[in-house]
Structures are given as C-alpha cells and as structure tokens.
Amino acid sequence: MDYVLIWAGLMAFAVFAYVILDGFDLGIGLLFPFIKQPRDKANAMNSIAPFWDGNETWLVLGGGGLYATFPLAFAIIMPALYVPLIVMLLALIFRGVAFEFRWRADSGAGMKRWDIGFTLGSFFAAFAQGIALGALVQGIDVVERAYAGGWWDWLTPFSLVTGLAVVVGYALLGACWLIYKTEDDLQKLCRRAAFGLTLALGSMIAVVSIWMLFKQDPYMKRWFDYPNYLYLLPVPLLVGVLSLYLLRCLRKGKELAPFLSVIGLFALSYFGLCISFYPNIVPPSIDIWQAASPESSLKFLLVGSAVLIPMIIAYTAYSYWVFRGKVKAEDQYH
Amino acid sequence: MFELFDAVLAARLQFAFTISFHIIFPAISIGLAWYLMVLQGLWLKTGRDIYKRIWRYWVKVFAVVFGMGVVSGIVMSYQIGTNWSVFSDKTGPILGPLMGYEVLSAFFLEAGFLGVMLFGSERVGRKLHFFSTIMVALGTMISGFWILSVNSWMQTPAGFNINEVGQFIAADWWQVVFNPSFPYRFVHMMLAAFLTSAFLVGGVAAWHLLRDKTNSAAKLMFSMSMWMALIVSPVQIIAGDFHGLNTLEHQPMKIAAMEGHFESQNGAPLVLFGWPDVENETIHGKVAIPKLGSLILTHDLDGHLTGLDAYPKEDWPNVPLVFWSFRIMVAIGFSMLMVGLWSAWLRYRNKLYDSTWIKRAALIMTPSGSIAILAGWITTEVGRQPYTVYGLLRTIDSASPLDAPAVNASLLAFVVVYFIVFGAGIYYLFKLFKRTPSLNERDIKTGQPRRVAGITPIQGLDDGNTSDPKEGR
Incomplete structure (x- = not known):
C-alpha cells in the first residue's frame, strides 16, 4: 500500500474541506459592509457563529498535517510564502475575535470598529490564501532541502490575480450560504450579489486556468498531451455548465442549490489544480514521495485518522444539523 | 528599523512573545471548561438554579477566552x-x-x-x-495531552532514530509519546490550569463579595474556588517537586541554573534569593539555607549536585532569567497554598464570607495562576536553551x-496586533467580570425559555441585564 499517496489524498481533502467551510464564513465577512440593517448583520453573523471555529480547525489540520506527513514541503512552503502567511494569520485574528468582541463593545462605534476588523480580516485572509495558491502554482525555488528565494518572490501579477479570484469565490460562497440560511431582505441582497459574483468568478476561473498553463511546462503537458485532454475535457465543460445552472437557480429563487453549485465549482477548480500539480507538492521540483515522512510516521497517524476523521465528520454534521433551518431574529436575544 | 535583531533572535523573540500570550488563554479555558462541566452537572443533579446562573456567568468569559486561544x-x-x-x-516525522x-x-x-x-x-x-x-472539557485536556507530549519530547527526546537526511524518525511511538518528562509536565500543567481558573473565579467572586457579601452566587463561586485552592495547591507543590526531580535526572544543567548552583558540590545549599552573576560565576547578596538544596533534590544532606561548571559556558541558558522566573513560580505556588489553608481555617470557624482580608488576598491573587504559568514556562523553556531538541538540535540550527x-517586520506586526486585539480582549473580560452575578437574569424574570446566556446577543441588549443585583428581588 502506498501510504504517501493515501496521505496526499487526505491532505488534499483537508485543504478542500477548509476552503469550502471557512470559505463561506470568510465570504460573510466580505459581504458584511453591504449588509445595512443591524438585525441582518446579526443574522449573518449568527448563521456562522456556531461553526466558524470548527471550520477554521481544518486550516490547523492542513498546517499540522503537512508538518506531520510532508515535513519537507511544510519546511519549504512556509518560509517561501512568509509574507502572505503572516498576513493571513494576523487577518484571521481580527476576523476570529470579532465574533465575540462586537457584542462586548461599549458603544455602537466600538461595534462598528470590530465589524470593520471582521471585514478587513476576512478580506486579507482570503486574499493572502489566494496569493499563496498563486505563488505555489508559479513555482518555488528550492536548493537541497530549503527554500532558496527571497521574501518577496511570491508577489507577481499572477499571484495577485489568484488572490482576487479566491476573494470573489469566497464572497460567492458566503452569499449562497446566506441565501440558504436567511430570508427576506438579506436573502434578496445576497441573491443579487451572487448573480454578479457568479459572472465574476466564472471569468476569473477562465483567466487563471489559461494563464496557469503558461506558468510551467508540466501543466501544459498534463492538459494537452494525448490522450489526457480527452479525459480532462469534461472539467472545463462542467465548469461552464455548472455556472449556467447556478445562474438559473439564482433566478428561480432556489435556496440550497446555489450553495451546492458553488461547492461544485470549487471542487472542479480544485480537481483541475490537483491534476496539474500531481505528483508534485512543491512545484516544480519536490514530489510527494520526496517530501513525505517515513512510513512509520504515516502509518502511525493513519491508524488514528481512520477512526477519528469519520467521527469528526459525523459530529460536525450533527452540529450543522442542530442549527439547521433559517436563522431567526428572535434566536439572538439572550 | 527592520534590522534591529538578527533573524534567529527575532524569530526567538517572536516565538516567546506569541506563545506567552497564547498560553494564558488555553490555560484558563482548560480550567473554566472543567468548572463549567462541574457546574452544569451539579445543576442537572440538584436542579438548583444557582448553578445554572453561575454557568451562564462564566460561559461568556469562556467564549471570549476560548476565541482568543483559537x-x-x-x-x-x-x-x-x-x-x-x-x-x-x-522533527516533522516525530x-x-x-x-x-x-x-x-x-x-x-x-x-x-x-x-x-x-x-x-x-x-x-x-x-x-x-x-x-463534557466533550469541550475533554477536548481541552486531550489537547493539553498532545501538545505537552510534543514539548516534553523536545525536552527529553526518546524512542527515535536519525535518518540519512538528518530527520528524527520514530523507533518506538510509545516512548516518543510517553517520553521521560511528559507525565510530570502533563500533571503539573493540568493542575496549573485548574489553579489558574480557580484563582480567577475566586478573585472575581471576592471582588463582588467585597461590595456585597450577601450575594449568594458570588459566595458559592468563592467557596468552590477556595476548596480548589486548599486541595489542589498542595498536590501541585508535590507534583512540581516530582517534576523537578525528573528534570534533575534528564536536564541537570537546567536544575543548576534554576538553583543558582555554579559549582558542583556535595551538600549544596538552597539559594533563596540573590542575583546570579554569570561572568564571575557567583551569586551576589545570596540568602541560602545550607544543605537544603541537596536534601530536596537528592534526599540526602550531603548529596552531590552537578553545578553549571560541569558544562561549557557557551551552552549555559540565561541563568538570571531561569533563576528568577523559577522563584516567582514557587513563591506564587506557596501563596496559593497559604490562601487555601487560610480559607480552611476561616471555613472551620464559619467566617469564610465575613473576613474582608481573605477576600482582598483572593482579589490580589486573581492573575496569580497566569503569572505562575508564564514564570514556570520561562523557567523550563529558557532553561533548555541553547537547544530546541535537547542535546541534539541547537536553536541556531x-x-x-x-x-x-x-522576521523583524513580522515580529513588529505581531506585537502591534496582539496588543491591540488581546488588549481589547482583556478589557472586555474585565467588563464581564464587573457584572454582578445575580439571581435575576433576564430569562428568569420573563419566565420564558431562552437560548443559553449570550454569546451573540443582539447589540445593546446583553450588557446590563445582569448588572443590577437588586433588580427584581
């Protein structure tokens, strides 16, 4: 059994779970300044308050899991993406404390300050994650077992565009979550926003996908060598179909379908990325087998994960089920 | 300005700064989670509303602290x-x-x-x-289990080999997880977390009792805290002693720095106070009890203790820092014991709630657990320098x-953001502590079932709903 491949799959799953789960609650931070009514703001916040912490735990699993199973990749990627990662951490602090602090502020002005922190924190976290993605895609200089570039190498037009793409994607996820969880004015607002954001995200996916192909030869080969393109052609086609379906659902006033469709869009894009990367974990030079921990470590963690990950999924699902249905205004009085 | 420290020193300062802030929050949330669990259990068992009300009072604090910890x-x-x-x-593979x-x-x-x-x-x-x-409380403790195992392995590495690219790889996972210092460190830290929360709860209760000694919720909080002080403090002192003996076995240089022993000697004294002078390898203004150092550490008046002179000077940790942070921790530990004993005496004489002085003492002791935890961690972390993995991997490497x-820029950013955000957080905690724990929470007055006490109340409706002790009496 190839434990490295199993762990590459599990890590890919953890990162994807993070992107979706924290994606929608960061997205709500992005939409927050456009929500005007205090009650709607409270509703938006309360729709994620029981979940954000669990959602963010997937980020810790991503970091901790990489340290455990692909320590060489962790040791190279972290210093290479130094600035975006530090910005992300600081942004997540502002975002995370806002959930508590806005209710503890002395005045309306104090609350407004934490709301701004919530939005800016969400924005910079999303933007930094997108930049980190772009920086990884464009490749990282490695000499022996260490990062060999400077501390601004990540900053390119391409990484800025991927940063923006993630911001747009998260905002769309957040909007569709609120369509699902709220009613009336807030829902209407989100439906309008989702429409524009879908068009924006579709264009961003197209731009990044094409631009990416020219970043490194293996990407181009992966997608256009015979017979690969026969198998992979459905991916971009499905992105197009799903985007149209999403627009239709929004117009028809569907509540859950838009959210699921956006998850589908993320899944297809993510699948495209994984296909391009494989077998590298730090493009262009380090593959998953070079970066992996020895088998003793992979096995040791896998034994527990086989039990714990299904349990985590079960009680996380339970928690979402407990808070099912629309957020109600009267739920917020304490 | 971004060249202030060299990269390694800036990274060390950054770690020291961020972990010092961090450790306070999980330490409090471990203790508070268990406290909340006990309160809720008592409420379910006895049906007495007072437990639920104290639960609601502290769950708000817990939520703020937990969020900052995350x-x-x-x-x-x-x-x-x-x-x-x-x-x-x-170290990734291990x-x-x-x-x-x-x-x-x-x-x-x-x-x-x-x-x-x-x-x-x-x-x-x-x-x-x-x-x-219960699951949240259990989670806090399991978290402590693993992270203390990690830290302990860095202090006392065991059960490993080193592979061809220089990575530590596990030979025996049992020995890795239950490495020599882990059981001691785990017990010591869990008890520290309990004491930290006990004195936090006790201090807040004391403050309210000083204003109104008839407040029954504050009385119950105070009483529970003082029981914890009485029972846990002595256990903690014993656990700390065992931890010290374990350190003597595995990291004798750290013990020499903690004790201020520059020379190896038989029948070493216990140095109470003084100022370690590393350059001249002596302690100025020393107040010491002859032979007691050897007695405590070797259980023999003339036992041999290795001093710092047994090690190359460039490998020494920062002796004054280790020496003094250790003394601060110990002094707080014994102060906690004194408060516990004092409370027992007053309780025996039925005067626990009448004595103003013990309430004042408890109020002063409110942050004592957090300070002791910081001092203890400074002792053990500075004391294991210059290594990250003790004896095997140097910090510089x-x-x-x-x-x-x-690294300097990120250090500056962390300092600024932490002071703003956690400064505000601590301010909000004080606001929560100022609320009088009363018998008149909003939901009781209206008689309607409500959701649990406010983690996200709508603005303006939360604060003040518990601020008037006389309300509805």
Whole structure:
C-alpha cells in the first residue's frame, strides 16, 4: 500500500474541506459592509457563529498535517510564502475575535470598529490564501532541502490575480450560504450579489486556468498531451455548465442549490489544480514521495485518522444539523 | 528599523512573545471548561438554579477566552514552519503526528461541540447539552495531552532514530509519546490550569463579595474556588517537586541554573534569593539555607549536585532569567497554598464570607495562576536553551533561511496586533467580570425559555441585564 499517496489524498481533502467551510464564513465577512440593517448583520453573523471555529480547525489540520506527513514541503512552503502567511494569520485574528468582541463593545462605534476588523480580516485572509495558491502554482525555488528565494518572490501579477479570484469565490460562497440560511431582505441582497459574483468568478476561473498553463511546462503537458485532454475535457465543460445552472437557480429563487453549485465549482477548480500539480507538492521540483515522512510516521497517524476523521465528520454534521433551518431574529436575544 | 535583531533572535523573540500570550488563554479555558462541566452537572443533579446562573456567568468569559486561544493558537502551528523550517523538516516525522493527533482528537472535538455548548441549549435536550460541555472539557485536556507530549519530547527526546537526511524518525511511538518528562509536565500543567481558573473565579467572586457579601452566587463561586485552592495547591507543590526531580535526572544543567548552583558540590545549599552573576560565576547578596538544596533534590544532606561548571559556558541558558522566573513560580505556588489553608481555617470557624482580608488576598491573587504559568514556562523553556531538541538540535540550527528584515517586520506586526486585539480582549473580560452575578437574569424574570446566556446577543441588549443585583428581588 502506498501510504504517501493515501496521505496526499487526505491532505488534499483537508485543504478542500477548509476552503469550502471557512470559505463561506470568510465570504460573510466580505459581504458584511453591504449588509445595512443591524438585525441582518446579526443574522449573518449568527448563521456562522456556531461553526466558524470548527471550520477554521481544518486550516490547523492542513498546517499540522503537512508538518506531520510532508515535513519537507511544510519546511519549504512556509518560509517561501512568509509574507502572505503572516498576513493571513494576523487577518484571521481580527476576523476570529470579532465574533465575540462586537457584542462586548461599549458603544455602537466600538461595534462598528470590530465589524470593520471582521471585514478587513476576512478580506486579507482570503486574499493572502489566494496569493499563496498563486505563488505555489508559479513555482518555488528550492536548493537541497530549503527554500532558496527571497521574501518577496511570491508577489507577481499572477499571484495577485489568484488572490482576487479566491476573494470573489469566497464572497460567492458566503452569499449562497446566506441565501440558504436567511430570508427576506438579506436573502434578496445576497441573491443579487451572487448573480454578479457568479459572472465574476466564472471569468476569473477562465483567466487563471489559461494563464496557469503558461506558468510551467508540466501543466501544459498534463492538459494537452494525448490522450489526457480527452479525459480532462469534461472539467472545463462542467465548469461552464455548472455556472449556467447556478445562474438559473439564482433566478428561480432556489435556496440550497446555489450553495451546492458553488461547492461544485470549487471542487472542479480544485480537481483541475490537483491534476496539474500531481505528483508534485512543491512545484516544480519536490514530489510527494520526496517530501513525505517515513512510513512509520504515516502509518502511525493513519491508524488514528481512520477512526477519528469519520467521527469528526459525523459530529460536525450533527452540529450543522442542530442549527439547521433559517436563522431567526428572535434566536439572538439572550 | 527592520534590522534591529538578527533573524534567529527575532524569530526567538517572536516565538516567546506569541506563545506567552497564547498560553494564558488555553490555560484558563482548560480550567473554566472543567468548572463549567462541574457546574452544569451539579445543576442537572440538584436542579438548583444557582448553578445554572453561575454557568451562564462564566460561559461568556469562556467564549471570549476560548476565541482568543483559537486565533493565537493557529499562529503557533504556522510559526513552526515560517520561522523554524529546519526544525520542521527534522522533527516533522516525530512531532508532526503528535500535533496531527492533537488536531484530530482535540481541536475538532472542542470546536464541534463548542457551538452546541454555547448556542444550542434551546435546540438540544439538557443531557445532550451537558454532553457537549463534557466533550469541550475533554477536548481541552486531550489537547493539553498532545501538545505537552510534543514539548516534553523536545525536552527529553526518546524512542527515535536519525535518518540519512538528518530527520528524527520514530523507533518506538510509545516512548516518543510517553517520553521521560511528559507525565510530570502533563500533571503539573493540568493542575496549573485548574489553579489558574480557580484563582480567577475566586478573585472575581471576592471582588463582588467585597461590595456585597450577601450575594449568594458570588459566595458559592468563592467557596468552590477556595476548596480548589486548599486541595489542589498542595498536590501541585508535590507534583512540581516530582517534576523537578525528573528534570534533575534528564536536564541537570537546567536544575543548576534554576538553583543558582555554579559549582558542583556535595551538600549544596538552597539559594533563596540573590542575583546570579554569570561572568564571575557567583551569586551576589545570596540568602541560602545550607544543605537544603541537596536534601530536596537528592534526599540526602550531603548529596552531590552537578553545578553549571560541569558544562561549557557557551551552552549555559540565561541563568538570571531561569533563576528568577523559577522563584516567582514557587513563591506564587506557596501563596496559593497559604490562601487555601487560610480559607480552611476561616471555613472551620464559619467566617469564610465575613473576613474582608481573605477576600482582598483572593482579589490580589486573581492573575496569580497566569503569572505562575508564564514564570514556570520561562523557567523550563529558557532553561533548555541553547537547544530546541535537547542535546541534539541547537536553536541556531533550527531557524528558517530568512532575511532579518522579514522576521523583524513580522515580529513588529505581531506585537502591534496582539496588543491591540488581546488588549481589547482583556478589557472586555474585565467588563464581564464587573457584572454582578445575580439571581435575576433576564430569562428568569420573563419566565420564558431562552437560548443559553449570550454569546451573540443582539447589540445593546446583553450588557446590563445582569448588572443590577437588586433588580427584581
């Protein structure tokens, strides 16, 4: 059994779970300044308050899991993406404390300050994650077992565009979550926003996908060598179909379908990325087998994960089920 | 300005700064989670509303502290990679899986049930709600288990080999997890977390009792805290002693620095106070008890203790820092014991709630647990320098290949953001402490079932609903 491949799959799953789960609650931070009514703001916040912490735990699993199973990749990627990662951490602090602090502020002005922190924190976290993605895609200089570039190498037009793409994607996820969880004015607002954001995200996916192909030869080969393109052609086609379906659902006033469709869009894009990367974990030079921990470590963690990950999924699902249905205004009085 | 410290020193300062902030929050949330669990259990068992009300009072504090612990904790897990990438590469195969287990078995458990615990009392039955609190409390302790195993392995590495690229790899996972210093450190830290919360609760209760000594909720809080002080403080002192003996066995140089023993000697004194002078290898203004050092550490008046002179001077940790932080921790530990004994005496004489002085003492002791935890961690962490993995990997060889301006800039950013955010957080905690724990929470007055006491109340409706002790009496 190839434990490295199993762990590459599990890590890919953890990162994807993070992107979706924290994606929608960061997205709500992005939409927050456009929500005007205090009650709607409270509703938006309360729709994620029981979940954000669990959602963010997937980020810790991503970091901790990489340290455990692909320590060489962790040791190279972290210093290479130094600035975006530090910005992300600081942004997540502002975002995370806002959930508590806005209710503890002395005045309306104090609350407004934490709301701004919530939005800016969400924005910079999303933007930094997108930049980190772009920086990884464009490749990282490695000499022996260490990062060999400077501390601004990540900053390119391409990484800025991927940063923006993630911001747009998260905002769309957040909007569709609120369509699902709220009613009336807030829902209407989100439906309008989702429409524009879908068009924006579709264009961003197209731009990044094409631009990416020219970043490194293996990407181009992966997608256009015979017979690969026969198998992979459905991916971009499905992105197009799903985007149209999403627009239709929004117009028809569907509540859950838009959210699921956006998850589908993320899944297809993510699948495209994984296909391009494989077998590298730090493009262009380090593959998953070079970066992996020895088998003793992979096995040791896998034994527990086989039990714990299904349990985590079960009680996380339970928690979402407990808070099912629309957020109600009267739920917020304490 | 971004060249202030060299890259390694800036990275060390950054770790010291961020972990010092971080450790306060999980330490309090471990203790408070268990306190909340006990309160809820008592409420379910006895049906007495007072327990529920105290639960509601402290769950708000818990939510704020827990949130700050989460966000400051994510920083820690990424900082290992950003600033200490060589360390990450070498230790990942051993320490990574332990941290992986911490995330899988503890963080998810806490986070998954925290939502139900804070927001779900209206949506699930009492027993499921209690179960959620238990899971959160359990999660805090499991988290402590793994992270202390990680730290202990760095102090007393065991059960490993080194592979051809210089990584530590596990030979025996049992020995890795239960490395020699782990059981001692785990017990010592869990008790410290309990004491920290006990004195926090006790201090807040004392403040309210000083204003109104008839407040029954404050009385109950105070009484429970003083029981904890009485019972846990002596256990902690004994546990600390065992931990010290373990350190003597595995890290004798650290003990020599803690004790201020520059010379190896038989029948070493116990140095109470003084100022260690590293250059001249002596202690100025020394107040010492002859032979007691050897007696405590070797259980023999003439026992031999290795001094710092047995080691090359360039390998010494910062002796004054280790020496003094250790004394601060010990002094606080004994102060806690004194308060516990004093409370027992007053309780025996039926004067626990009448004595103003013990309330004043408890008020002063409010942050004592946090200070002792910081002092203790400074002792053990500074004391294991100059290594990250004791005796095997030096701190200087652990750092990332980063330019000094990068690390200095991020250090500055962390300092600024932490003071703003956690400064505000601590201010909000004080606001929560100022609320009088009363018998008249809003939901009782209206007689309607409500969701659990406010984690996200709508603005303006939360504060003040418990501020008037006379309200509705």
